[in-house]
Amino acid sequence: MVSLKRIYTIVGLSILVLILGTVALTTWYTVDESEQAIILTFGKADEGITEPGLHFKMPWPIQTVSTVSKETYSLQFGYDQKNGEITDAPADTKMITGDENIVLADLVVQWKITDPAKFLYNSEDPRQILYNSTSASLRSIIGGSEIDEALTSGKAEIEADVRDLLTTLIAKYDIGISITAVKLQDVELPNEEVRKAFTNVTDARETMNTKVNEAEKYQKKRENEAKGEKEALISRAKGDKAARIEKARGDVATFNALYAEYVKSPEITRKRLILETLDQVLPNAEIYIMNDDGNTMKYFPIRPLENQTQTPPVTEEGSEKNG
Structure with a gap:
């Protein structure tokens, strides 16, 4: 017959083995590289652990471990x-x-x-x-x-x-x-009907945008052409201005020269100006210089003399033919 003391001993040893086994199995844990862990001490969460490897803790039920993934x-x-x-x-x-x-x-x-x-x-x-x-x-x-x-x-x-x-x-x-x-x-x-209607609206909007872009492009082209024409007109006007200024300066120089001659010989200069003006106003008229002394009127035919001076000389061949 088994004694009561022996029974107590066996029960005590069994409890001790159970406790030691629980401690041995629950005092360590591992964290994988793709995981992160959290320690619970009597149900209270402590700081999380992210370093992979073997870790130690208090045995169950003092501390427990929960792990979650690091994945996305x-x-x-x-x-x-x-x-x-x-x-x-x-x-x-x-x-x-x-x-x-x-x-x-x-x-x-x-x-x-x-x-x-x-x-x-x-x-x-x-x-x-x-x-x-x-x-x-x-x-x-x-x-x-x-x-x-x-x-x-x-x-x-x-x-x-x-x-x-x-x-x-x-x-x-x-x-x-x-x-x-x-x-x-x-x-x-x-639904398909609404999609089709929206597609039509989108196509119409794209067409509108295309037309607007084309109109803006044409507008810019015309503006550039107008700017070019404006610059050309301004340049031409500046050229005409410079030419007229130079012509005016030339006219002033000519007038000053005539005035200097007029001061020296006013009568001769006046007659010369009259004759030149008549020649400009009546280019095809016959001009005679006349001197009336009261008896016989004498004149000096200018045009015939000009024609004679402008007639080319007669060659020997032409003389033989006329002869």
């Missing part, structure tokens, strides 16, 4: 992709633009866990908070944008605005995550 997660808003198949969620993606048009918009949010303690214990479901914040941010930005911006050239600006607003909301909720990127996937109209 993707939140797919408006659709779900599993096994290569995409499932749309139109109830989430349907929203109204600032000019009261309906569009379907979805995006992908890249995020990481930056504070494991807050991620694990500050909220019951941080992923759902992120999803709701993404929906609120996208709807807010789309609601303040016009449909043209959302469908065409404004996508990059919408992405940036959504990221800024979402980052602000996540920081306010303090759930231990950070947003690394926001990528707007698709923004489209709800």
Whole structure:
């Protein structure tokens, strides 16, 4: 028959082995390079550990370890992709633009866990908070944008605005995550008929822009031509001005020279000027210089003498023919 003392000894040794085994198994833990850990001391979170390798702690139940990944997660808003198949969620993606048009918009949010303690214990479901914040941010930005911006050239600006607003909301909720990127996937109209009408409007706008550009190009061309003509007229006017100034200077010099001669011989100069003026006014008239002494009138035929001086000399061959 086993004694009571022996039973107590066996039970005590069993408890001691159990305690030693628990201590041996729960006083160390490893952190992988892609993980980060947090120590809980009687349920209170201590500072997180990010260095990979073997670490030691107080045995359970004094301290416990929780680990989360360092990887970058993707939140797919408006659709779900599993096994290569995409499932749309139109109830989430349907929203109204600032000019009261309906569009379907979805995006992908890249995020990481930056504070494991807050991620694990500050909220019951941080992923759902992120999803709701993404929906609120996208709807807010789309609601303040016009449909043209959302469908065409404004996508990059919408992405940036959504990221800024979402980052602000996540920081306010303090759930231990950070947003690394926001990528707007698709923004489209709800049905084919509306898409076709919008395409027609877009084509008409592009045609208008083309015509406006052509008109502006023609306007610039005509302005350049007008500027060229203006410069040519100004240059020609400056040339005429210079020519007239030089001509006036020449006339002044001529007048001064005549005046000097007039001072020396006024009567001769006056007669000369009269004759030159008559020759200019009546170029084809016969001019005679007459001297009337009261008896017989004598005259000096100028034109015949000019013709004689201008007649070419007669050659010997011409003389023989006339003879």
